[in-house]
Amino acid sequence: MNVIEIANLTRDYGDGRGIFDVSFTISEGEVFGFLGPNGAGKTTTIRHLLGFIHAKSGSCSILGKDCGTNSAEIQKLLGYIPGEIALKNDMSGQQFLKFMAEYRGMKDMGRCAELMERFELNPKGKIKKMSKGMKQKIGIITAFMHDPKVLILDEPTSGLDPLMQNTFVKLIMEEKQRGKTILMSSHMFEEVERTSDRVGIIKDGRIVSISDVDTLRQSKQRRYCITFQSADEASRFAKEEFAVQAVDDQMVQVMIGNDIQRLIAVLNTYHVLNLDIAQQSLEDLFMHFYGGDSK
Numbered sequence: 001m002n003v004i005e006i007a008n009l010t011r012d013y014g015d016g017r018g019i020f021d022v023s024f025t026i027s028e029g030e031v032f033g034f035l036g037p038n039g040a041g042k043t044t045t046i047r048h049l050l051g052f053i054h055a056k057s058g059s060c061s062i063l064g065k066d067c068g069t070n071s072a073e074i075q076k077l078l079g080y081i082p083g084e085i086a087l088k089n090d091m092s093g094q095q096f097l098k099f100m101a102e103y104r105g106m107k108d109m110g111r112c113a114e115l116m117e118r119f120e121l122n123p124k125g126k127i128k129k130m131s132k133g134m135k136q137k138i139g140i141i142t143a144f145m146h147d148p149k150v151l152i153l154d155e156p157t158s159g160l161d162p163l164m165q166n167t168f169v170k171l172i173m174e175e176k177q178r179g180k181t182i183l184m185s186s187h188m189f190e191e192v193e194r195t196s197d198r199v200g201i202i203k204d205g206r207i208v209s210i211s212d213v214d215t216l217r218q219s220k221q222r223r224y225c226i227t228f229q230s231a232d233e234a235s236r237f238a239k240e241e242f243a244v245q246a247v248d249d250q251m252v253q254v255m256i257g258n259d260i261q262r263l264i265a266v267l268n269t270y271h272v273l274n275l276d277i278a279q280q281s282l283e284d285l286f287m288h289f290y291g292g293d294s295k
């Protein structure tokens with residue numbers, strides 16, 4: 001069953017900005033990673049799902065409810081972390097969490113207390129005096145504390161330190177085990193690779209790729225990073241018929257699929273100082289669409 005459905009969603013802000021013909025679905029229990037550089041259209045897509053902006057053309061729905069006409073109901077039902085968390089600054093963290101619990105009609109604060117402990121949040125001080133990371137933790141706890149079936153997370157780990165990022169990844173993995181449906185936008189490849197079942201890449205407002213993360217992991221493509229004795233050798237090798245990704249002084253990166261034998265034969269005619277091999281990663285896929293070097 002599809003929990004989230006986006007069909008031909010378009011919002012044209014002019015000058016090529018906005019989102020155009022965005023379509024994808026997320027099925028029950030699936031974690032969908034949403035990647036794209038700054039300004040690609042992730043937040044605009046997500047804001048449609050929350051009903052903050054209405055589709056000019058196309059449609060989106062969550063659990064069969066149209067996001068435009070059922071926004072209040074959907075917002076109560078979901079767990080949502082906005083890209084820029086705006087909290088009530090004059091409240092303490094504790095007051096804010098209580099306020100959100102009352103808004104949702106929550107009786108049991110057990111999950112909230114458990115999450116505060118996990119994320120090592122002391123919610124006592126005023127929100128306006130909290131660091132970015134502390135505010136982000138409040139955003140995370142607010143999104144998860146009512147145990148929602150569907151979570152929409154816009155750059156959820158922004159501002160968190162690496163330990164807390166890891167705590168967050170573990171939480172997502174647990175929620176996935178518990179059958180939650182999650183859409184998560186991120187700039188962190190590793191976090192998306194560890195948690196997501198599928199990944200959608202958006203570029204200039206259009207979806208350019210939707211990939212299955214397991215298939216990507218099993219891909220036979222490997223990135224070979226070869227260091228030659230001299231820059232001359234590196235540039236000579238770069239002219240051989242391989243899928244060269246980058247040349248940097250003595251180092252050449254190539255993507256190799258089934259032609260390892262040919263690579264070995266060719267390398268035999270060069271003086272190689274070092275050879276590193278990495279599996280094709282989400283970052284490679286992303287860079288393929290954005291035209292840059294991943295390393």
Ligand SMILES: Nc1ncnc2c1ncn2[C@@H]1O[C@H](COP(=O)(O)OP(=O)(O)OP(=O)(O)O)[C@@H](O)[C@H]1O
Nearest residue numbers: 013017018036037038039040041042043044045083
């Ligand atoms: N209200 C608005 N009015 C005009 N243009 C807008 C508006 N909101 C977003 N845009 C433009 O739409 C494009 C997509 O923006 P969006 O915030 O969705 O990107 P994003 O992928 O979330 O980026 P980031 O990673 O920086 O958060 C950008 O060019 C942005 O300037």
